[in-house]
Amino acid sequence: MNATYISGKWHGLKKLSKDPLLLGIIILLLLSLLLFIIYPLWKVCVVSFQVDGHFSFKNFTDVMTYSNGYYLKALWNSLWMGVATASIGTFIAYIFAYSLTRANIPGRKFFNLIATIPIISPPFIGALAVIMLFGRNGFISSTVLGMDNANAYGPKGLLFAQVLTFFPVAYITLRGVLESISPTLEDAAMDLGGNRFTIFMKVTLPLSIPGIASSALVLFVESLADFGNPLVLAGAQFPILSVQAYLEITGMGNFAKGAALAFILLVPSVSAYVLQKYWVSKKQYVTVTGKPTQSSNNVVSKKARWMLFVVCCLIAFIVILIYASIVWGAFAKSWGNSNELTLQNFVYVFRVGFESVLDTLTIAGLSTPIAGVLGMVIAFLVVRKKFMGRKFMEFSSMLSFAVPGTVVGIGYILAFNHAPFYLTGTLAILLINFIFRYLPVGVQGGVAVLNQIDPSIEEAAVDLGADSNKTFRKVTLPLMIPAFFSSLIYSFVRSMTAISAAIFLVSARWKLMTVQIMSQVESGRIGAAAAFSLILVAIILVAMFVIKTFLRLKYHTNSSILAH
Amino acid sequence: MSVTLVNVTKIFTDHDDKNKEFTAVDNVNIEIKEGEMVTFLGPSGCGKTTTLRIISGFEQQTKGDVYIDGELVNDLPANKRNSSMVFQSYAIFPHLTVAGNIGFGLELKGMKKAEIQVEVDKIMQTMGLSALGSRQPSQLSGGQQQRVALARAIVNKPRVLLFDEPLSNLDAKLRDQMRTEIRRIQQTFGITSIYVTHDQAEAMTVSDRIMVMDKGIIQQLGTPFEIYSRPTNHFVADFIGRANFFSGTVTKLDTEVTLLVNKKEYTFSSFNKDVKKGKSGTIVIRPEGLRITDPSPDAFYNGKVSHAVYLGATMEYEIQVKGKIEPIVAISYNPVLEGFHKVGDEVGISFDSVSAHVIC
Numbered sequence: 001m002n003a004t005y006i007s008g009k010w011h012g013l014k015k016l017s018k019d020p021l022l023l024g025i026i027i028l029l030l031l032s033l034l035l036f037i038i039y040p041l042w043k044v045c046v047v048s049f050q051v052d053g054h055f056s057f058k059n060f061t062d063v064m065t066y067s068n069g070y071y072l073k074a075l076w077n078s079l080w081m082g083v084a085t086a087s088i089g090t091f092i093a094y095i096f097a098y099s100l101t102r103a104n105i106p107g108r109k110f111f112n113l114i115a116t117i118p119i120i121s122p123p124f125i126g127a128l129a130v131i132m133l134f135g136r137n138g139f140i141s142s143t144v145l146g147m148d149n150a151n152a153y154g155p156k157g158l159l160f161a162q163v164l165t166f167f168p169v170a171y172i173t174l175r176g177v178l179e180s181i182s183p184t185l186e187d188a189a190m191d192l193g194g195n196r197f198t199i200f201m202k203v204t205l206p207l208s209i210p211g212i213a214s215s216a217l218v219l220f221v222e223s224l225a226d227f228g229n230p231l232v233l234a235g236a237q238f239p240i241l242s243v244q245a246y247l248e249i250t251g252m253g254n255f256a257k258g259a260a261l262a263f264i265l266l267v268p269s270v271s272a273y274v275l276q277k278y279w280v281s282k283k284q285y286v287t288v289t290g291k292p293t294q295s296s297n298n299v300v301s302k303k304a305r306w307m308l309f310v311v312c313c314l315i316a317f318i319v320i321l322i323y324a325s326i327v328w329g330a331f332a333k334s335w336g337n338s339n340e341l342t343l344q345n346f347v348y349v350f351r352v353g354f355e356s357v358l359d360t361l362t363i364a365g366l367s368t369p370i371a372g373v374l375g376m377v378i379a380f381l382v383v384r385k386k387f388m389g390r391k392f393m394e395f396s397s398m399l400s401f402a403v404p405g406t407v408v409g410i411g412y413i414l415a416f417n418h419a420p421f422y423l424t425g426t427l428a429i430l431l432i433n434f435i436f437r438y439l440p441v442g443v444q445g446g447v448a449v450l451n452q453i454d455p456s457i458e459e460a461a462v463d464l465g466a467d468s469n470k471t472f473r474k475v476t477l478p479l480m481i482p483a484f485f486s487s488l489i490y491s492f493v494r495s496m497t498a499i500s501a502a503i504f505l506v507s508a509r510w511k512l513m514t515v516q517i518m519s520q521v522e523s524g525r526i527g528a529a530a531a532f533s534l535i536l537v538a539i540i541l542v543a544m545f546v547i548k549t550f551l552r553l554k555y556h557t558n559s560s561i562l563a564h
Numbered sequence: 565m566s567v568t569l570v571n572v573t574k575i576f577t578d579h580d581d582k583n584k585e586f587t588a589v590d591n592v593n594i595e596i597k598e599g600e601m602v603t604f605l606g607p608s609g610c611g612k613t614t615t616l617r618i619i620s621g622f623e624q625q626t627k628g629d630v631y632i633d634g635e636l637v638n639d640l641p642a643n644k645r646n647s648s649m650v651f652q653s654y655a656i657f658p659h660l661t662v663a664g665n666i667g668f669g670l671e672l673k674g675m676k677k678a679e680i681q682v683e684v685d686k687i688m689q690t691m692g693l694s695a696l697g698s699r700q701p702s703q704l705s706g707g708q709q710q711r712v713a714l715a716r717a718i719v720n721k722p723r724v725l726l727f728d729e730p731l732s733n734l735d736a737k738l739r740d741q742m743r744t745e746i747r748r749i750q751q752t753f754g755i756t757s758i759y760v761t762h763d764q765a766e767a768m769t770v771s772d773r774i775m776v777m778d779k780g781i782i783q784q785l786g787t788p789f790e791i792y793s794r795p796t797n798h799f800v801a802d803f804i805g806r807a808n809f810f811s812g813t814v815t816k817l818d819t820e821v822t823l824l825v826n827k828k829e830y831t832f833s834s835f836n837k838d839v840k841k842g843k844s845g846t847i848v849i850r851p852e853g854l855r856i857t858d859p860s861p862d863a864f865y866n867g868k869v870s871h872a873v874y875l876g877a878t879m880e881y882e883i884q885v886k887g888k889i890e891p892i893v894a895i896s897y898n899p900v901l902e903g904f905h906k907v908g909d910e911v912g913i914s915f916d917s918v919s920a921h922v923i924c
Contacts, residue, residue, distance in 0.1 A: 459622055460655035462642045464669035464720060474668075478659045 019468055026381060029374070030389050033396040035421070036436045040411025041403065044266070047414055048259035059260040066257075074239035075264055078224055081155065081240065082268070085162040085223035086216040092163065092315060093170035094212060099308040101178040102204070103300040106309065114316045115171045117323065118164060120540050122497035122514055124228030124521070125533055126161030129322040131232065132329050132526060134160075137337065139325060153235040161229040164322060166222045170215035177211030178204075186299045196301050204299070210280055217276035224269050225404030227500035228514070232521050241265045242406040242500065249410055249504070259414065262407040273402030329530035345531035353532060356511035361539070363427070363512070364495035367434035372488045374435065375442015376480050380472065382443070383450040384458070398440045405500025408437060413504050425507035433501055438494045442487035449483040450476075485551055489544055496540050565633040565723040565756050567596040567619060572628035574614050574780075588614040589625070590780035596724075601750050601757040603767040606777035607803065612760045613728060615777070619758065620726050621645045632723055648717035649726040652733065654709045656701040662712050663688070663697040669720040687719045690749070707738050714746065718753060725750065727759040731766060743769045764804050768792070776800050792850075794921055796836055801848045801923065808854065808892050810847040817841040821922050826865060835922035846923050853919030854894040856881065856902070856911050863912030867892065869905050879904065883911060 051058045063071050096115055100108050118125070133140045134152040141150030181204065189199045230240035242265060249258035300308070333340040375397075381387070382394045400408070412433055416423040423429040453476070461471040477484075499514040506515050513536050520529040572592045578584035589611040596602045604612035617623040619630060621642030630637050637645055648669070657665050666687060667680040675683075688694050691711045701709065710730065717725055730746070731739045747770045750757050761767055767774050768788045776783040776791060776799075784796045795801035798809065812825030821835040823845050832847070839845050859866045870891055871882035879899035882891040892913060896902045905911055 454653050454655060456651040456653050456655040457657060459642070460649065460651060460657070460716075461668070462622075463620060463647070463649045464716070465643050465646075465672040467641075467643050470672065475657055475659075 022468055025377065026387055029378060030393060033393060036432050037396050037399055040408060040415040043414040044259050044262050044407060044411045047256055048263040059256045063257055063260045070239060071244060071261065074241045074244045077238055078241040078265070079268065081158060081162065082220040082223040084159055085166060086219040089163045089167040089219045090170045090212055090216045093167045093174050093215060095308065095311055096171050096315060097174035097178050099312050101175060103305045103308045105305055105312060111312050111316055114319050115168050117319065118168045120493050121537055122228065122517065122533060123165050123226060123499065124232055124518065125326060126164040126322065127229040127232035128521060128529055128533065129325050130157045130161050132325045132335060133321065137335060153233055154238045158230055158233045158238070161233055162223050162226060164319070165229060166219050169222060170219055173215045173218065174208065174211055177208050181207045183299070190299070196299060199299055214276055214280045217272045217280060221269050221272050221402065224265065225406070225500065227406055228518070231518060242404060245406050245410060246503065249413065255414065258410055262410045265404055266407050269404050270402045326530045326533055329527055330534045332527060335526045345527040348528050349531050349535065353513065353516050356513050356516045357535065359511050360496060360513040363430050363434060364492055367431050367495055368488055368492045371435045371438045371491045372442050372484055375439050375487050376446045376477070376484050378439070379443050379446025379450055380476060383447055384455070397443045400437050401440045405498070408433070409501035409504030412501065425509060427510055429505050430502065430510055433505055434495045434498065437501060438491035441490045445483035445487045446480055449480050453479055485547055489547055492543055493540055496536060566598050567724050567756060567758065568631040569594050570629045572615065572618060572625045572630065574618060574623060575626045587780050589618065592782055594775060594782070594785060596756060596758065598756055599754045600772045601747070601759060601770060603759045603761060603771040603774045604777060605761060605764060605767040605774050608762060610777040611780035612777050616726055616728055616758060616760045619724070620647050620649050646722055647724045647726055648720050648722035649728060650713045650717050650730045652729045654713040656709055656712055658701050661697065662693065662699045662701070662704070665701065665712055666716045666719055668716065683719055687715045691715045706734050707742065710734065710742055714749065718749070718755070722755065725755045725757040727757065729761055746770060776803065794834060795848060795923065797923055798846065806851050806893055808849045808851065810849070811844055812847065814839055814841050814843055814845045821845065823847060823922065830917065832917050832920055832922050834920065836924055838924045839922055840924070843924070847920050848923055849915050849920045851893040851895040852897065853915050854892065855914050856894055856896065856905060857914055859910045859912045863914055865892065865913045867911065867913065869907050869909045869911060872905060872907050881905060883913060
């Protein structure tokens with residue numbers, strides 16, 4: 001081999017050493033990802049596999065045999081709840097997505113709005129509504145049906161709440177998948193003599209199978225990771241893994257067992273995520289299209305169209321019922337007993353919970369822009385630069401998608417509860433947790449945008465005399481603005497509604513609205529919880545409106561890059 | 565400003581298998597004179613674009629030196645080389661207006677806004693873009709985008725102008741028009757230019773000299789006439805235009821060369837230096853260099869027309885000769901005068917020795 005021969009990686013490093021700012025940023029990012037994403041997970045593994053400083057499976061055998069297999073039951077419950085939520089949620093989402101993209105039903109904009117509302121709500125709104133509608137004093141169970149001993153707790157209530165909370169996630173994926181299937185394929189099938197049912201079974205459905213599999217896996221991971229709904233609804237008769245891990249730590253203070261439960265929760269989540277990301281998503285069909293063509297859009301018969309319309313109306317009705325009950329509950333004097341309208345719930349919330357509103361806003365307001373910028377920078381580095389640790393940076397920054405919040409929360413307590421990283425009870429631990437937890441959205445959005453930007457556009461800037469800093473600031477960043485702001489909106493919503501990891505990290509000094517709402521639910525103050533939730537959703541809507549208006553005003557001349 | 569490459573070599577390593585290597589550019593030496601326009605021509609994967617990117621600084625050569633205007637620029641990053649590239653995709657900044665795009669490089673140099681305006685206006689006028697200054701790139705046609713890309717490159721007064729297959733995204737008619745215009749502008753400004761293309765007609769139109777590459781190696785470097793009429797090897801002759809090859813044995817070699825082909829001897833004054841007496845040699849004759857006659861024992865070859873295409877201005881024939889696998893291609897430039905031949909006609913083929921060139 002020639003002496004002057006330089007291999008790609010070393011060459012990359014040599015090039016980087018000429019750019020100390022870039023090198024510094026890369027090293028700092030790699031260290032942060034290592035410390036705040038990998039290290040807490042490592043701690044969960046270490047603690048769960050260790051007894052008296054030695055490697056052991058004892059924690060796991062203890063956990064599995066505990067109280068006649070109570071935790072084994074929790075694992076089983078979590079898994080089948082995940083499978084059920086994934087199947088039903090994906091099924092409903094597919095009907096919704098198909099109706100909206102293919103069936104040409106009336107009111108498509110309205111249905112689309114309905115399906116996206118649950119995304120901006122805290123994840124336990126479903127649970128709250130289930131209690132308000134189907135519980136002992138539930139509107140439907142008690143007022144409408146006149147039952148006096150209804151029980152909303154347990155598998156049925158939880159499944160209902162989870163499907164309602166997570167089907168929108170699948171809907172968004174499946175809508176994208178169905179939109180990318182050219183209607184001309186269906187026209188072609190019809191032209192070749194297929195009837196409408198055959199076309200659906202032989203063309204549309206097979207083409208959407210990878211999308212369906214992908215959404216189902218995502219819902220499975222979401223359901224396993226869900227904490228808010230099971231904490232409210234699962235109850236002692238129907239243990240759920242994420243809640244049990246939480247109770248083991250905060251209730252019993254048993255870190256080893258808690259870590260073992262967290263590890264058990266981690267395995268199926270990460271497996272499903274890896275399956276989704278590295279296998280199913282690669283199977284996605286790419287429809288090769290020439291010029292956009294007009295489709296006759298008559299793949300759905302009139303009868304089927306009206307059937308789909310009725311189904312969509314039914315789903316929309318349920319979603320509206322949920323939110324109407326939250327609004328009504330917030331203004332009702334005493335839910336189920338006295339429906340007299342009052343503001344006393346809001347007065348109560350401002351009296352006991354105003355501090356948590358400020359805290360939540362502070363934390364979300366600080367972590368969101370940092371997560372957004374970091375996400376863009378990481379996306380840029382991962383897509384455009386060559387350096388050692390690039391793969392690691394990509395993998396670790398996306399890992400939070402796969403890891404249930406409960407596991408992250410437990411990892412943070414284990415990792416940052418003592419020297420050298422003593423952060424418990426501080427604002428910093430909440431900020432750091434939120435930043436690194438909601439990083440993946442920014443990274444994902446940024447990567448998607450960058451992959452669409454022809455690298456020669458950046459080369460052109462360099463060619464005209466810009467260094468890497470100026471190229472990023474003057475060319476790349478402006479082109480990433482839309483992705484940046486949509487990641488801002490997403491991480492703000494997530495920060496405002498986060499609970500599963502955050503519940504481990506709140507303190508007397510720093511409180512979160514979500515955790516406060518939970519404690520209101522637990523102490524039976526449903527009205528206060530509803531009012532609190534309403535305020536939370538209102539803040540999110542205002543923030544989204546502000547960001548979107550700002551975007552429209554500032555970039556109105558450039559509507560083309562904001563189109564997607 | 566001159567550009568000189570000395571022993572430039574680029575080896576790529578496979579990402580997954582570090583032992584797998586690919587030599588994209590193999591020991592390239594060339595000196596491009598001030599104000600000259602040189603085209604790197606070759607099939608895809610021949611190393612022409614990599615060579616261009618090494619000159620621009622986007623790729624680092626594994627071995628060898630690059631000089632721009634006598635200055636060794638090996639360690640100079642792309643943004644400091646003062647070369648300007650016109651990209652295949654144009655690479656117009658989608659978030660800037662036409663004027664913003666053109667003024668981008670001047671702005672980076674720290675030029676004052678008013679001065680930038682003057683320079684941008686001037687170049688837009690030259691390029692016929694005057695009315696488009698405030699347009700968004702998405703509102704431009706392909707030809708206009710091409711002009712903006714060229715204006716953006718030229719306005720910086722670069723030491724060398726680099727073109728990376730700039731016309732491949734345009735339709736045929738616009739392509740013909742733009743290549744003439746690029747040549748006109750290059751000559752007006754007198755900028756040393758390097759032009760990468762796989763289209764030989766484009767190379768012929770714009771270049772002072774053409775560097776034909778294949779498998780990372782320079783196959784021939786010469787004027788368009790030399791490349792077409794005096795190809796140094798089979799690859800160049802075959803890649804540039806169409807060519808008929810007739811192999812024979814060299815029987816005599818002094819200032820002229822004599823070959824024994826098809827049991828007859830022919831003498832040529834145009835031949836390559838590597839042709840040796842007693843060894844085999846190949847006669848290269850372009851289709852327009854062949855004449856179709858009636859069959860005769862004196863003819864170079866006799867054969868049967870296997871294919872005849874009427875193109876209006878010309879008539880193209882393929883003639884199948886006994887014992888020769890490849891049909892002979894001949895073009896008649898005035899079919900009405902020279903007469904038409906049908907498929908199946910027996911014909912003879914002859915040529916003037918000046919239309920032929922001998923390679924080894």
